[in-house]
Amino acid sequence: MQILDGKLVAQAVKDSLKQKVDALKKEGKKAPHLAAILIGHNGASETYVASKVKTCEELGYQSTLIRFEDTVEEQVLLQQINELNADNNIHGILVQLPLPKQISEEKVINTIAAEKDVDGFHPSNMGKMIQGQPAYIPATPYGILLLLEHYKIETKGKHAVIIGRSNIVGRPISILLSQNTPTGNCTVTLCHSHTRNLKEICLQADLIVAALGKPEFLTADMVKDGAVVIDVGITRVEDKTKKKGYAIKGDVHYDTVAPKCSYITPVPGGVGAMTIAALMQNTYLAATKKQ
């Protein structure tokens, strides 16, 4: 069993980006500039955004953090996005999810200019991704592809089972793994809350992506020997033995599943670690397309 080390691969991606950005600057070109919008004070969101801003600094990117209280009116937020769309100094825009109730996620995503949508959530990016046109791929699925690529895991002809059909992970990774690309050509089964016989389906899988958000859901009896297991889950579970009062759990019961796998991602340090690297990759692309 080999661990797919997200920290290691993310660092390699970031090192390569840093070099490229240094080169850009030497040529007198602009560094990539990411604008992040954070609404309210949700703990996880604060952590994610802080981490994105910090990574920008590490790589020599510019970043702008714009904060709103969670009482912000939708119109004010959309106006802010439009200003960022029009600003030639901003290459990438992300609005940290989830949003407060009074704000339509759909409207927010559709308002971000597709060419600055480094989260890859805009319908036109999703559509281009489906059709195999150049597009920003959402960070989590993109991070998974980068991991598979780094470890040279052959996907062609493998049976991949995806658990969870969210627009930001399950759905796009199900599409990407089934496309005619070097990290695709899997037969893909997409499972969700209405799936019957999930255990039997998982037992057929050469590759499982667990992305349903239920801690330790995937157990050893659902995994065949030699499978590749990708754990997208990242849930805070109360744990009084920890200083913070919680532990981070994936969707995979790691201790029992890992011994059966050919490859597995740990949590933390697996897919989660890759996500920001993938976002930085998208932001770099957004910046260089303009120069």
Next chain:
Amino acid sequence: MQILDGKLVAQAVKDSLKQKVDALKKEGKKAPHLAAILIGHNGASETYVASKVKTCEELGYQSTLIRFEDTVEEQVLLQQINELNADNNIHGILVQLPLPKQISEEKVINTIAAEKDVDGFHPSNMGKMIQGQPAYIPATPYGILLLLEHYKIETKGKHAVIIGRSNIVGRPISILLSQNTPTGNCTVTLCHSHTRNLKEICLQADLIVAALGKPEFLTADMVKDGAVVIDVGITRVEDKTKKKGYAIKGDVHYDTVAPKCSYITPVPGGVGAMTIAALMQNTYLAATKKQ
């Protein structure tokens, strides 16, 4: 075994559209107006376009047919599309595929204004479809959904196996059947040329969509008793006993598969018959959104 009668359901859809268009006209509103662009003289394309124009007439729609020789320059075609985009009297635009070599299908599709893209091929429509936002659904998958709906075939929790991953049929129907909608909530397996054990996978299916374009590919030994079988194939196979010199064959070996099925679509008279009705439905939507 019950036949899913595409002709019957298509007629019901068309009858309902005709009534609605009559009502529109009585209110002094414009009838839907479809512009079709046909390039060259491919026999099948000629037949499809003629059939679309004829259906427009039957339903009281306006239609405009624009023809180019297959030597047309890309720029000329794109310019024509832009004129149709700008024309307020045109509600829907379709460019009949396939295109001659010198013309990029991607550019053509991306040039059609998304709100007039009644074929549902524009990336922004595809992306909205994925995200469950209102969108034009490509005619063939839409026709399949209308058939399932008409015959009240329960899809929730069923295992659907799709053979073929094309952007216009296999891929979108795999997405639609797995969404959280009344004609969705299937567990979906998407298969293609790199799929191993296709027979074993098909034998698990409660619903099979054969959309690979190989005549009589799906045989009885690949289908479990009671399955629903949807045949998207429509290939001309030489047949000297026929007046035209060819017969139309589906992707399913109908004579042996049909007796095992709970429901099956015939070819012709199944999915193919639904496709134009679905296109007319999209064109009606495009027209009424503007009025």
